């Protein structure tokens with residue numbers, strides 16, 4: 001502990017650590033711009049590195065969301081806390097254009113672990129997250145191809161909620177529109193469970209013999225029939241997260257990479273949710289390499305969420321062949337954030353040394369195989385998707401019609417909380433009938449869960465589902 005200079009330790013404790021009183025809560029609820037803040041107040045981890053969190057009303061809840069898929073190493077991981085503390089004694093901020101020891105070490109480490117053709121690539125870091133990382137990717141594409149500024153994006157995709165990236169994302173219930181709506185060429189994502197051509201597949205799935213990858217044909221047409229010229233970049237989540245935990249089949253990504261190459265379009269993977277071990281590999285694109293021996297790695301990749309195990313960070317990684325950005329083309333005040341970079345570097349070391357992605361793969365397989373068995377008994381479990389701890393359960397009213405069952409998801413979240421487990425939910429999708437569908441439950445706990453915690457998740461899922469069905 002360093003000697004304090006201006007305040008006493010108790011004075012700082014009072015501001016940060018001491019329990020809340022009811023008056024503070026009331027004032028905040030009344031005065032602040034938090035109209036959507038949920039009723040529950042979360043205090044923090046039950047113990048450092050735990051998969052449980054404490055609430056203000058004294059409960060301990062098993063977290064299947066890792067708080068927006070961020071706490072990969074558990075809530076408040078002690079090694080990460082130590083890394084931040086140590087770095088905070090060296091520097092918490094510098095001008096973004098200086099190199100610093102932590103920036104050099106992180107850049108070198110990322111260059112070493114990036115997948116496929118990105119290996120040895122360059123990185124840019126920010127302290128804001130995925131939306132900003134994608135804007136950096138777009139700027140990079142524009143610098144590398146001055147012929148345009150349009151990008152291909154996909155249905156059910158999500159790329160952030162700042163005013164530009166909102167336009168790249170599936171439309172969400174907001175009372176305003178994105179800026180730059182002319183930037184996007186939106187096309188089909190290969191959502192095999194709801195394929196409009198009625199074929200089945202997906203990662204590890206068996207492709208229907210009659211599947212002609214019509215979805216890929218749609219992408220080709222969107223580009224070749226595009227009146228305003230060829231788009232310069234293609235932004236895709238290789239495994240869609242917010243849109244419903246939907247891994248793209250290998251044939252689709254391999255074909256997409258080929259189309260992009262042929263048309264000089266930079267392929268940009270948004271691995272906000274899938275990066276850093278979540279799917280059971282360090283990066284999602286590695287799945288396709290290891291299972292199918294296909295290098296589908298992109299020209300640019302963006303990362304955030306669990307990258308720094310709970311500290312805000314966004315990363316843009318680019319192929320070393322690309323023309324780089326100047327100081328002003330890639331600028332924000334906090335784009336060389338030492339605390340986040342220290343946390344990210346230490347987190348990578350932990351993932352590698354402790355084989356955490358392998359653990360995510362193992363525990364994820366246990367959960368998905370449990371859910372698939374349960375779907376034999378409970379037909380409302382329409383589809384179970386992975387890989388790793390990137391799990392989606394799609395609820396349907398009837399397995400034949402596959403009609404989405406949004407009410408069941410809502411009950412699951414609500415009753416789950418009462419049962420001591422917090423499940424995640426896919427984003428709302430506007431249906432053609434004019435209402436929102438939200439029927440995909442997410443199980444994405446910290447990647448460090450052990451066998452007994454996995455068993456507990458399965459047990460609580462089954463109990464909650466039976467309680468939810470009984471309550472409808």
Ligand SMILES: Cc1ncc(COP(=O)(O)O)c(C=O)c1O
Nearest residue numbers: 129130131158159160270272273
């Ligand atoms: C796939 C994906 N891309 C981009 C983003 C945007 O990241 P941020 O909220 O940090 O801007 C998110 C956030 O949920 C995401 O899930």
